[in-house]
Amino acid sequence: MDFQITKEEIEAEIWRIERTFLNKLVVCREIINYCRMILESYRKEINSGGFQDISSEILFFKTQKQLPLSQLIYYSKLHSFYVQAPKGGKKFLTEFINTKLKKLNKFFLINSEFGEYIETNQSYLDAFYFTREFNNIVITEALLHFRNPDFNTSHDFLLGEVKANKLFIKFLKQQLQRLDSDYSDTSESKNELKWTGSKAGLTELIYALHEQKVFNNGNTDLKDIAAFFKEAFHFDTGDIYRTFSELKSRKKSRTPFLEELSINLLTKMRDSDY
Known part of the structure; x- marks a missing residue:
């Protein structure tokens, strides 16, 4: 069997989707649908052609299928996170x-034993974990009873969960760090934004x-707008009416x-990877 979709192609498409849509829930749904499409094409190819040998079957369920499967699981978890996350402030979100x-x-x-097997790149149980021959021997979840026996092994979904959960842990830790930053009450964070441009430039703005x-x-x-900027940016705007008169005489x-x-923004839009 020849599976054409590479890791680089999948990552590139996910990258494109993430930067096409602003709504995070839409991003998750689009990526989930994309991964489902890949898995469905794999399922059809397996049904029509099968595998040449055990090695190719192991390669598919242990490696090739994991590329879209782990991303599908990960973005499903992200989707649930965005839907379920409390909106009541730092305390509730931190507990969540x-x-x-x-x-x-x-x-x-x-799943530490299986995790160690994967982390240490062992292979002596690959035929047991990643071929369909042993589907009816090892049942790790009740959900396995309802999976397609021709497109799943006893542990391929578990491996996808391991990979997805590692990504999800990283995401959750980043959220905690962001919370600490966003809700910081230190004077340093309050005074973080300071206007370092010219008085004339701020007056123009x-x-x-x-x-x-x-x-x-x-x-x-x-005068109220000027007072706001003075307080927000910790900058003495001075006599903006006089500065404005000087601007007009340029x-x-x-x-x-x-x-x-405007020029810098247009340049950023043109050159940005986003």
Whole structure:
């Protein structure tokens, strides 16, 4: 059998999907559907052609099938996380994540023997774990009773879970780190954003936003916007009316900061990998 979809192709398509859709739930569903499509094509090919020998069967269930299967399981877990995650603040979300981490640790403890077999690249039980001959001997989950015996072995799904759960643990730890950063109450984090540009550049921005009427439907005074930026960016805007008069008297460009802002953004859009 010749399975054409490589790891690089799968990762490239997942990368494309992640950057095509902004909604995380949509991203998960698209990737899940993509992986299901690959697995279904594999199932049909197996039904029509079978395997040349035991080695090729082991290679498929231990390696080739794992590429889409582990990603399908992982993004299914991400989908459930985004749907179930509490919205009530750091405390509730932290407890939610820690509960999931405990369950994952329990999973790896229960399957530690199999995990060690995989981690140490052993192969002496491959025929037992990754051929369909022993499907009716080893039952590790009740769910196995309902799987297609022609497209599953006793442990191929378990291996997919091992791989997916490692990715999921990494994701959960990143979420905890992000929570600690987002909810930090230290003075250092509060004062983190400081305006390091010029007073003239900030004045251009303040006047532009005021004229664009982006605050409170345009019902905000210029001085209130200036006061907000002064406090938010820890920068003394000074007399913005005087600075604005100086901007108007410029002989060359009157708004170099805004022009450079636009150019840099367009350059980023053109060159960015995203």
